[in-house]
Amino acid sequence: MSSTPPDWFTRAVNAPVESRYVEVEGTPIHYLAWNPGDTHKPGLLFAHGFRAHARWWSFIAPFFLGRFRVAALDFAGMGDSGARPEYRTTLFAADILGVIKHAGFGKATLVGHSFGGGCTLVTCHRHSEHIERAVIIDSYLPLPEIELRDPRPPDQRAKRIYPTREAALARFRLIPEQNRAAPYVLDYVAQHSIKQVEGGWTWKFHEDYKFVRRPIAEEAQLVGAALSGLRMPMTYIYGDHSAAIAREHALAIVKRVPNGHGPVAIPESHHHVMLDQPLSLVSALRATLY
Numbered sequence: 607m608s609s610t611p612p613d614w615f616t617r618a619v620n621a622p623v624e625s626r627y628v629e630v631e632g633t634p635i636h637y638l639a640w641n642p643g644d645t646h647k648p649g650l651l652f653a654h655g656f657r658a659h660a661r662w663w664s665f666i667a668p669f670f671l672g673r674f675r676v677a678a679l680d681f682a683g684m685g686d687s688g689a690r691p692e693y694r695t696t697l698f699a700a701d702i703l704g705v706i707k708h709a710g711f712g713k714a715t716l717v718g719h720s721f722g723g724g725c726t727l728v729t730c731h732r733h734s735e736h737i738e739r740a741v742i743i744d745s746y747l748p749l750p751e752i753e754l755r756d757p758r759p760p761d762q763r764a765k766r767i768y769p770t771r772e773a774a775l776a777r778f779r780l781i782p783e784q785n786r787a788a789p790y791v792l793d794y795v796a797q798h799s800i801k802q803v804e805g806g807w808t809w810k811f812h813e814d815y816k817f818v819r820r821p822i823a824e825e826a827q828l829v830g831a832a833l834s835g836l837r838m839p840m841t842y843i844y845g846d847h848s849a850a851i852a853r854e855h856a857l858a859i860v861k862r863v864p865n866g867h868g869p870v871a872i873p874e875s876h877h878h879v880m881l882d883q884p885l886s887l888v889s890a891l892r893a894t895l896y
Contacts, residue, residue, distance in 0.1 A: 636679070637677050638660045638661075653722030659685030662881075670892075691816065698728070707736075715738050719745070720746075723744070751858055787881035807827075855868065870890050
């Protein structure tokens with residue numbers, strides 16, 4: 607899984623960035639801050655999907671440094687953040703809020719992908735005074751008017767330990783699967799998804815996820831109410847070949863939001879939009895945020 611990356615990708619991932627931590631609800635939350643000294647610029651915070659990490663945005667975030675002060679977080683139990691005994695969306699929203707405050711953003715624009723999009727919605731609903739606007743990317747948000755399924759991540763099974771770094775990298779997979787991402791993108795993401803432990807190498811995400819869940823029908827009612835109660839602008843972006851979201855569902859999400867925009871379909875992209883169409887996603891985000 608290797609190829610020579612193009613110049614734009616190399617420049618982006620080599621952009622200077624600081625690694626920072628803030629304690630949220632007793633848990634160290636890690637985030638990346640690209641240009642923290644640009645305090646005159648508004649804040650822009652990227653939130654990753656389930657089992658992912660802040661480095662999924664390393665080849666996207668630097669394109670926004672001219673206009674924003676940019677950061678990306680690792681949710682609790684993922685990336686380089688600490689673990690919790692149990693997980694709930696309100697605590698993930700607290701992670702986002704903690705980074706916004708620690709980074710000195712005041713009010714921030716949030717961009718959340720998949721699982722991170724759901725956490726973005728909860729943050730906008732519960733902490734609206736800290737959010738300027740939001741962009742949600744290819745997130746399955748259950749609604750009463752849409753046929754319901756339960757895409758929420760299951761509790762984790764024990765992680766496998768691989769004898770070598772190379773063996774772990776060879777087992778890197780996307781969920782849901784897609785084969786359109788460039789090899790150099792997958793290489794980069796995979797390299798930042800593993801850690802060395804006793805006996806070998808394994809994934810960074812917490813292996814003992816215990817989610818506090820509501821029934822999916824109750825969740826749909828709450829999501830619908832949260833969307834309808836948003837007062838900041840919200841744009842919905844999705845992959846036009848996504849396995850997670852259909853256009854009709856994306857339209858229903860936008861229709862719920864009083865100041866909703868889109869949905870914007872990224873051509874020839876799947877669920878992991880930033881992996882298979884990164885520059886198209888940058889263009890869509892620029893058109894939305896500039």
